[in-house]
Amino acid sequence: MKKIASLLCAALIAAAAVIPASAASTDKWIAGNGYLIDGKNSPVTVKETDKGIQVSHGGYYTDGKNWGGVAYSDKVDLDGFSVEITIDKLPDTDDDTWFSVDFLQKPQLFQVGNFADNKGIVNLIRWRNADEFQTFGPSEWKGAGTDPKNDAFNLKVGDTLKVSVAKKDGKYALTINGVESNTKYDLTGIADDGKAYLVISCSMKDSPADGFQYTITKMNGKPVVEAKKADTSAPATGDAGIALAALCVASLAGAVIVSKKLRRA
Numbered sequence: 655m656k657k658i659a660s661l662l663c664a665a666l667i668a669a670a671a672v673i674p675a676s677a678a679s680t681d682k683w684i685a686g687n688g689y690l691i692d693g694k695n696s697p698v699t700v701k702e703t704d705k706g707i708q709v710s711h712g713g714y715y716t717d718g719k720n721w722g723g724v725a726y727s728d729k730v731d732l733d734g735f736s737v738e739i740t741i742d743k744l745p746d747t748d749d750d751t752w753f754s755v756d757f758l759q760k761p762q763l764f765q766v767g768n769f770a771d772n773k774g775i776v777n778l779i780r781w782r783n784a785d786e787f788q789t790f791g792p793s794e795w796k797g798a799g800t801d802p803k804n805d806a807f808n809l810k811v812g813d814t815l816k817v818s819v820a821k822k823d824g825k826y827a828l829t830i831n832g833v834e835s836n837t838k839y840d841l842t843g844i845a846d847d848g849k850a851y852l853v854i855s856c857s858m859k860d861s862p863a864d865g866f867q868y869t870i871t872k873m874n875g876k877p878v879v880e881a882k883k884a885d886t887s888a889p890a891t892g893d894a895g896i897a898l899a900a901l902c903v904a905s906l907a908g909a910v911i912v913s914k915k916l917r918r919a
Contacts, residue, residue, distance in 0.1 A: 689713025712865035715857035718765030723855030725761030736818035745865030
């Protein structure tokens with residue numbers, strides 16, 4: 655009986671270890687407080703899917719305090735960093751449009767009027783009537799590199815946007831969809847440790863509240879959300895582990911009692 659109970663406990667523990675696991679949760683992503691649309695706040699929705707971290711919002715940039723998008727809660731190492739984003743939905747308007755993947759001192763969208771308050775590298779990927787990207791920074795709102803029209807920036811639903819940054823000759827260069835920025839940025843005194851916050855946003859005049867939807871799929875070539883799979887490498891923990899331990903103890907105790915009764919008989 656003891657052997658049977660022991661085998662039962664082992665099986666229960668192994669089963670409990672098959673728990674879906676995710677490499678990153680929505681807790682790691684700070685949602686912007688939402689743009690104002692017709693004078694009313696339009697919130698940002700962030701959720702985890704099997705493909706990655708999906709962000710939904712709409713609206714138009716005005717000052718950087720009210721913004722749609724997300725920031726990663728931990729600073730990232732700039733040299734060699736990359737992020738991939740799948741475009742799920744774009745609003746159907748043409749006026750003043752951009753998608754922005756930035757590296758800043760704070761996990762907050764840049765402010766045109768006070769760029770020095772959140773220094774770093776900003777890029778505006780303009781895909782409607784522009785097909786270009788512009789870079790700004792590192793301590794003032796100054797366009798320091800505009801690339802010519804290029805089909806690489808003609809974003810559409812279903813496309814994957816890839817942005818990477820690398821250090822070259824002491825300065826940082828952005829590459830967007832395989833095209834490197836004309837300008838290299840000196841981040842001395844801004845990111846002396848080589849780290850900054852990743853901030854992702856987009857803006858378009860007359861955009862409805864649900865105009866934008868995009869999924870962050872990879873960082874540094876790795877999925878931001880792991881495929882949910884069985885993990886039998888470790889025993890159960892937390893409340894489930896405690897419950898299983900109690901069940902095992904009870905099973906073993908029962909086996910001992912039954913064994914003693916059989917012996918007396």
